[in-house]
Amino acid sequence: MEGEEEEDLTCAVCFKTYYKPVRWPRPDGEFCHAFCMECTSTWALHHAATYGESAVVPCPTCRAPSDPMAGWRRLPIETSIVERVRTTLPEVFAAQLEREAVEALDLFVGRYLLLATVAYVGLKFVHFKIFDPIPYF
Secondary structure (H helix, E strand, O other), rough: HHHHHHHHOOOOOOOOOOEEHHHHHHHHOOEEEEEEHHHHHHHHHHHHHHHHHOOOOOOOOOEEEOOOOOHHHHHOOOOOHHHHHHHHHHHHHHHHHHHHHHHHHHHHHHHHHHHHHHHHHHHHHHHOOOOOOOOOO
16 A cells, blocks of 8 residues: 555656656646656756747656646646655655755855855955946035
8 A cells, every 4th residue: 555655656757756746737727647846847848958949748647738838837836745745755755845945045055155255256346446436426
């Protein structure tokens, strides 16, 4: 039973437990199979690069055409699948939460370092008088 549930909670693209699962959008407004958000956008980008931007991207599982206007980054996360991962595989869910925390921290630190670097370089430009001073009226 547990093996079946684990298989049911596995992405068909990366073969790992769902991470931020989303459903594949179809042109009729319904949704198809579930995949990791990253896998969905990677599949769509790869397909667009291979067959052209205007090509309809098929579902990786059943080859059903997708909705070309569905913003791949804006698909809602399938909370029912997240809840099943949380209850069925708590250690995997904890690792996913840790991954999200690390990603958020990396993003924050990266932005902070960029801002600090830009500010430092800006101060050096002012110090060495590379720019003309702004006249005060």
